[in-house]
Amino acid sequence: SQTIHQWPATLVQPVGSPLSLECTVEGTSNPNLYWYRQAAGRGLQLLFYSVGIGQISSEVPQNLSASRPQDRQFILSSKKLLLSDSGFYLCAWSGASSFWVTEAFFGQGTRLTVV
C-alpha cells in the first residue's frame, strides 16, 4: 500500500536560518507531488507541485523553493526564513495515471514556527 512520510512534525527555527522539510512516498511510482501551506484557521495554499523528477512548478512567489531529486522525494527549502514563513506545511501526492488529478493523499504535516 502507498504511504507518505513527512518530517519533522514540529520545528522551531530562528529568523534567517535555513529550512529543509522532506517528504517521501512509498508504494507508488511517478506520483504528482505537492507542497501546501496552511495558515492558522485558513485554507490550504498551493506552494509547489511536481509531475516528475526535476520538474517543479511554483504557484506563488515566496521565500521558499522546492526540489525533487528522486521520483518519490520532495523537499521544501529556504535559505533564510522569515517570520511570515510560519505555518503548517503539508506534503501530498496523487496518482499520475489519469490526466487530471483525482484523490490526493496527505502527510501529517509540519508545524513550523519562525521566532
Added chain:
Amino acid sequence: SQQGEEDPQALSIQEGENATMNCSYKTSINNLQWYRQNSGRGLVHLILIRSNEREKHSGRLRVTLDTSKKSSSLLITASRAADTASYFCATVLNYGGSQGNLIFGKGTKLSVKP
C-alpha cells in the same frame, strides 16, 4: 487565489442532526473533491464528484454538484461527535494541456456536540 469558498465558515450542531456545507467556485472544473481535516493533522479524502455527475453518496455522506451555479454541497447525515473536524472542498480546474492541481477553499469548521 482561492478557487473554492466554503459556507458557512463554522457550523455547530447536536449529535444526530444533519450537517450541510456548501462550496462555490469560479471557473470550469474537471472534478470537485471534499476533504476532512482533524485539528493539527493532514487531510483525508472523502469523496470526488466529476463535472458530469450531479450527486454521489458514500456512507453517511452525500455530495451534490451544480455546474450551472458553480456550487457543491456536502451533507453529513446523522452526525456524530467524531465528525467534528474542518471540511474543505477542492477543485481541479478544467484546462487542457496539463494536469490540473487541487485548489482548496478555506474550509468549514464543524462541531458536533454530544
